[in-house]
Amino acid sequence: MIAALSLLNTGGVRRTCRTGLLCVLVMLAGGCQVQMGRGQSKDADSTKAAPVPVETETLSLGSMASRLHLNGVLGTEAEIKVFPLVAGHVGRIRVEEGSRVRAGDTLLVLEDAEILLSERRLRLELDKAESDLSRVRQLADSRMVPEQDLADADYTARRARLSWESARLAVQRSRVTAPISGVVGRRLVQEGDFVATGTQLFTVVDDQRLIAVLDVPERELDRLRLKQPVELEVGAAADGPRQGWIKRISPVVDAASGTVRVTIGVEDPARRLRAGMYARFNILTDTRDSVVVVPKRALVYDRDQTYVWVARDSLAARLLVQRGYEDEERVEARSGVKVGEQLITVGQAGLKPDSRIRVVKADGRATPAATEAVSEATSK
DSSP states (O other), X not given: OHHHHHHHHHHHHHHHHHHHHHHHHHHHHHHHHHHHHHHHHHHHXXXXXXXXXXXXXXXXXXXXXXXXXXXXXXEESOEEEEOOSSOEXXXXXXXXXXXXXXXXXXXXXXXXXXXXHHHHHHHHHHHHHHHHHHHHHHHHHTTOSOHHHHHHHHHHHHHHHHHHHHHHHHHHHTEEEOSSSEEEEEEOOOTTOXXXXXXXXXXXXXXXXXXXXXXXXXXXXXXXXTTOEEEEEETTOOSOOEEEEEEEEEEEEETTTTEEEEEEEEOOTTOOOOTTOEEEEEEEEEEEEXXXXXXXXXXXEETTEEEEEEEETTEEEEEEOEEEEEOSSEEEEEESOOTTOEEEEESOTTOOTTOBEEEEEETTEEOHHHHHHHHHHHHO
């Protein structure tokens, strides 16, 4: 009987173990199903991610230009240093720096009292010599004096005239005049100073013919030609860019620097520019019409490559773009995009290929869907 009880107990234990093991397996299976359900729900959530709001712009054709950018300083075509032709003390100064003058206007007068007295004396001597010549000529016609006396009187009169003309020239030279029309750039003497013939008195600048001499790399020579348009920006002038043109191109290349001197003529009808001003020159070298133009704000850079994002059937697509001519705001797309595509200009930073997007503004105007969303948010 004891043996039967032991067998009965052993069998019960085995059944109990089997029942417990079955419960554990059921629980594990249920847990796997729960975990699989959670994973499937995450995948479903990811496929139902909210679309990214973006703004788009329709690609169109435009014109793009290639420009050569150089920096330089404005100068003048003529800047004349004025020196006296005779020595003397400075008497009256009739102009100051900034005075506008015409060619021949008096700038300065040297003290000329002695010169004037000398000129008057020589004028009297000339008058006497010519009077004597006239009297001797009358006597020679009457054969009352020899021909030699007539020749001597003629010589004396000629010499007196040359002396007087020299004195008159000295009087004229005591008045220093403007060699060209323009503006007085510098005055270097004061009244009372003694000046010699090598003393600089003034600088007169022709401000109507402003130029700039630029050193252009020789590799750019094929892109330049005479009368080629040039746009210049002067930082000190707040009234916008000015226009100019290529006036001269040197035929010689500087071997030391590998550059060519190019002279730019500058238009300044209002006379607001000054010699010495710093300017940036943009030389138009080529123009391309009817090309695809992309705003630079739409560009995305990745590993030295340039991309753009476009909207296609509510999805974002990334396209590789080959760049051509460009300016401060736009770039020419040589390949990669076509006219009419919806270029994403705002919101492209966080996009991935095939990301869902929602266009809230197209070509600068809010879309109907975006307007409705704003209205619903306002009403709530």
